[in-house]
Amino acid sequence: MALAAVAYFTNGWMQFHLALALPQILCLPLYFSIPESPRWLFLNKRTHVLEDYRSRSPEDRHYLDLLLDSVGNDCQKANNEETDNKKCSDFTHFKSATLVLRLFIMSFIGVASALTYYGICFSVGGFGVDIYLAQFFSGLSESPSLFLPLLLARWGRRSFSMASLLLSGIGCLLSLLVSKFCDIPALVMALALLGKLCVQATTCVSLLYGIELFPTIIRQKCVGLVSLCYRVGCIVNAVVAPKGGVSLGAMICYSGGPILGAGLCLLLPETSGIPLPDTVQDCEKQPRLKLELGSCCAQWSTNHKPKTEHTFTNAKDLESQLESSPISL
Numbered sequence: 215m216a217l218a219a220v221a222y223f224t225n226g227w228m229q230f231h232l233a234l235a236l237p238q239i240l241c242l243p244l245y246f247s248i249p250e251s252p253r254w255l256f257l258n259k260r261t262h263v264l265e266d267y268r269s270r271s272p273e274d275r276h277y278l279d280l281l282l283d284s285v286g287n288d289c290q291k292a293n294n295e296e297t298d299n300k301k302c303s304d305f306t307h308f309k310s311a312t313l314v315l316r317l318f319i320m321s322f323i324g325v326a327s328a329l330t331y332y333g334i335c336f337s338v339g340g341f342g343v344d345i346y347l348a349q350f351f352s353g354l355s356e357s358p359s360l361f362l363p364l365l366l367a368r369w370g371r372r373s374f375s376m377a378s379l380l381l382s383g384i385g386c387l388l389s390l391l392v393s394k395f396c397d398i399p400a401l402v403m404a405l406a407l408l409g410k411l412c413v414q415a416t417t418c419v420s421l422l423y424g425i426e427l428f429p430t431i432i433r434q435k436c437v438g439l440v441s442l443c444y445r446v447g448c449i450v451n452a453v454v455a456p457k458g459g460v461s462l463g464a465m466i467c468y469s470g471g472p473i474l475g476a477g478l479c480l481l482l483p484e485t486s487g488i489p490l491p492d493t494v495q496d497c498e499k500q501p502r503l504k505l506e507l508g509s510c511c512a513q514w515s516t517n518h519k520p521k522t523e524h525t526f527t528n529a530k531d532l533e534s535q536l537e538s539s540p541i542s543l
Contacts, residue, residue: 217353222346252281257430257492310494316427317436319478320420321443323379326471327417328447330382333455333468334410343403355407356414370486371423376479378412378419383473385409390465413472417444426485430492 217234224230255263264282268275308314338348365374389405392398420440428436455464483500491497 217349221349252278253430253490253492254434256282310498312498313428313436313494315481316497317439319475319482320424320427320436320440322471322478323375323416323420323475324440324444325447325450326379326475327413327420328444329451329454329471330386330413330468331410331417332448332451333464334386334406336451337455337464338403338406343399348403351403352407352410355411358411359415359418362415362418366419366422366486370484371419371426372479372482372484375416375419375423375482376476378416379472379476379479382409382412382416383469383471383476385412386465386469386472390462390469393465394462409468409472416472416475423482423485426488426490427482427497428491429494429497430490431494 220233221230224233249267250260250263252264252267255261264278268278308317335352338345338352369377385405385408389402389409392405393402421437424437424440425433454467455461485500488500491500
């Protein structure tokens with residue numbers, strides 16, 4: 215919302231970019247005050263950094279000891295075995311089908327989210343509404359994302375991602391239909407901004423969901439690959455809508471990608487309330503959606519097998535009764 219006011223009161227692109235860049239440059243030194251992850255330091259044997267953290271205060275020492283104890287004896291044994299043997303390449307971890315599937319799904323969701331979000335942002339002035347009002351309402355549509363933590367605590371990661379992706383695709387699809395059959399620019403923009411809101415919520419959840427899906431040993435690399443795919447989606451958006459307008463093919467991409475991503479979320483586990491995985495084996499132990507067709511077939515066969523045996527025994531009893539009967543045929 216503030217972006218519309220900054221654009222209104224600035225005279226040119228240079229002043230506009232300076233007004234946006236100066237606050238970010240002033241906040242850049244705060245980056246050096248962010249501490250490293252204690253779990254990552256523990257798994258990589260950075261004990262000297264951990265000792266520096268522990269010496270800061272008694273509270274830091276207490277909570278750091280609790281965090282390190284939560285890692286568990288199994289993680290400590292696995293880490294000791296890795297230090298005794300030769301350090302294997304990170305590419306060996308990608309032999310796991312579970313890890314590759316999760317990386318593919320999260321990367322696809324990142325590309326689809328970037329296409330939809332930035333496609334609507336860049337085309338917000340093409341809905342037939344005043345450019346400053348359109349930009350103001352575009353920022354206002356993202357304000358409900360402040361209630362995201364409350365929804366995540368109630369629904370979980372997978373359910374919320376599926377719902378937000380599905381609503382985003384439906385909103386963009388309805389916006390396309392209204393623009394083709396009705397001449398109501400305000401309604402078209404409202405439906406498109408609904409899709410933008412939902413895909414923005416998906417992007418925020420994907421950051422947390424990706425951290426909980428990938429193991430600690432390669433979490434940084436996997437999250438970086440997903441972020442790279444998100445940036446690739448931003449670049450591809452210039453190819454989908456090169457003129458900055460809202461074309462038919464662009465809206466189909468904006469609506470089809472999130473709907474397909476919602477279906478792919480069925481293959482991901484629910485990570486809410488589950489400890490973070492430290493190894494690839496921990497990822498494979500997480501609960502997944504399974505279609506137990508074999509058990510259904512086995513249950514069907516067991517239900518029908520006694521009936522055939524029962525009819526067979528009845529036929530044998532009938533035959534024995536006929537043989538023992540004094541009446542001859």
